[in-house]
Amino acid sequence: MQPTDRHDDVMNRATERNLAMHQPQDQVRDTDKPREPQESADPRRWKALAVICTAQLMLMLDLTVINVALPDLGADLGLSRGAFTWVVSVYVLFLGGLLLLGGRLADVFGARSMILTGLVVFILSSLASGLAQDENLLIGGRLCQGIGAALLSPAALRALTGIFHGTERNKALGVWSSLGGIGFAVGVFVGGLLTSGPGWRWVFFINIPIGVITLVAIRALVPERRIAGANRRIDVLGAVTVTAATGSFIYGMINAGDHGWADPGTLVPIAAAVILYVVFTVVERKVQNPLVRPDMLVRRPVATGAFLMLIAAGVTVADLFITSQYLQHLRGYSALETGLFFLPTALATMVGAIVGGRLVGTIGTRPVAVAGLALVAIGNGLLIGLSANGNVYAQALPGAVLFALGGAPVFVAATTAALGRVTQDEAGLVSGMVYTFNPTGSAIFVAVGSTVAASGLASTPSIEGFTNVYTMFTVVAAVAAVVSLVLAPSGKPQMTGVPDAR
Structure with a gap:
């Protein structure tokens, strides 16, 4: 380089530095600003x-x-009266009891794993349930189905929020959150x-081909996401006590639904x-x-999500x-006729979830939760007018569609509220905590509803039992809507608790 060239180069650099010193801060070149890391879709x-969603469904x-399979199943296997209850409830018992542990395992070992x-546990236990020749084997298969579901469900939610x-x-959360109502x-x-x-x-065997296809697809399509530097030690004592507490409560x-609130079994x-939770x-x-810090239970987003999910x-x-x-029981519909009646309700759940997912991102959690609960209250209010005769579709379907349409957005609001503003290493656990209130809430309200509707479920059913439940x-839904006005956080959810792909 010639001396004159060197001189010109030095002068040019000095000029650039001088201009940069006098340039307003908001006019600094974009290339000089530190850039936030962007994660491509x-x-x-x-x-x-x-x-x-197929796995969750x-x-x-x-x-x-x-x-609806219980009458045929019971006659074939000679189930006792107590076994009928256990075949239905043991699945919910272990699903609800082990969700917290499932969420923590997803944090430690990765969502996809x-x-x-x-x-795999769910597929194998479905096969065992379908092949069962007595009540003990059937109950054992249902128990293992609950374990598999508790491992899968919070991990599925964690994977979804990471993708x-x-x-x-x-x-996406709107679609996922709708699966509870659609599944029912x-x-x-x-x-x-x-x-x-x-x-x-075949209510069990149908899970096997669907499960195997889903298993292969998940391996191909769902990326593994682990928390960098996550502590791999598991709080075994905490897992045992909270599982026992939740299981005992459910x-x-x-x-209570079978024998009343004063029964020692309740x-x-x-x-x-209560003692185990303490x-x-x-x-x-x-x-x-x-497994979970006690202070997490009183955080407003988590408390809101738990309340709304419940x-x-x-x-x-x-x-x-x-x-x-x-x-x-009262109108004499067959199982298939009952299922056909609920197809519009399933469609309403899907629509409500999709609309709720969009609205949560545009107007926020609070208005979606309040409006959804208001629709649930209105739908139940319409069902108070049911009678023991007359056109079922005219009397019952409008209310059923409305409570399904309103309930689905509340599921979305619960999930988005809870997963907002949590750290990356807490996301799986929080999803497990909040989803625990799904089977717990189902067990509580079905039990209470069955007790209140006792006269409607008697050998000679009465319409008053059903209308009392809807009242x-x-x-409950109207009061919950009012509570949500205060409890639910304002503004749009900020999903900060999702894991980075590592």
């Missing part, structure tokens, strides 16, 4: 959503698909169809659950790597259960 995300179907593990970003995440409504139809066709064993609620498990709180304050799952699932009993649910 996964091109497989919508296919991944489809297979994740299988779990939801098994909450109710067995109900736990989805695959839970799905989607921004407004797309709210839409469709489960009644599928159970009746399979039982009246190839037989009751068992007490189920028993009071003792519920008292034991022990769990003490344990979590003492251990070095707790009410949404409890009231809508109990509504569907009570309405199906009204149709079959109670109208009040």
Whole structure:
């Protein structure tokens, strides 16, 4: 380089530095600003959503698909009266009891790994249930189905929140959150169809081909996401105490529906659950790597999500259960006719979830939760006018469609509220915590609803039993809507607790 060239180069650099010193801060070149790392959208995300939702829908179907198969199943295996209750309830018991542990395992070992593990357990236990020759083997198979579901469900939600970003995440959560109501409504139809066709064993066998195809698709489409540097130690004592507490509580609620609130089978498990939850709180304050920090339970987003999930799952699932009993027990509908009645309700659930997912991202959690609960209250209010005769579709369908249409957005609001503003290593656990209130709420409200509707479920049914339940649910949903005005956070959800792809 010539001396004159060197001189010109030095002068040019000096001029650039001088201009930069006098340039306003907001006019500094973009290349000089530190850039936030951007995560590109996964091109497989919508296919991944489809297979994740397929796996989740299988779990939801098994909450109710067995109900319409019970008469044939009981006659074939010679089930005792107590076995009838256990065949239905043991699945919910272990699903609800182990969800917290499932969420923590998803944090530690990765969401996809736990989805695959839970799905394998679910497929094998479905095969065992379908091949069962006595009540003990059937109950054992249902128990293992619950374990597989508890491993899969929170991991599925964690994987979903890691794949989607921004407004797309709210839409995806809307689809995922709708699966509870859809599964219940469709489960009644599928159970009746399979039982009246190839037989009751196919309510379990149907899970095997669907599960295997889903297993292969998840391995191909869902990326593994682990928390960098996550502590791999598991709080075993905390997991045991919270599982026992939740299981005991659900068992007490189920028993209340069968034998009443004063029965020792109700009071003792519920008292034991309270004691075990206290022990769990003490344990979590003492251990070095707790399953859940007690302070997390009082965070506003988590408390909001838990409350909304409890009410949404409890009231809508109990509504569907009570309405199906009204149709079959009082109006003499067959299982297949009952399932056909609920198809518009399943469609309303899908529409409500999609609309709710969009609205949460545009107007926020609070208005969606309040409006959804208001629709649930209005739908139940319409059902108060049911009679023991007359056109069922004219009397019952409008109310059923409205409570389904309103309940689905509340599921979306619960999920998005809870997963907002949590750290990356808490996302799986929080999803497990909030989803625990789904089977818990279902068990509570179905048990309470069955007790209130006792006269409608008697050998000589009375319409007053059913209208009393709808009156109670109208009040509960209306009060919950008012509470949500205060409890639910304002503004749009900020999904900060999603894991990075590592």
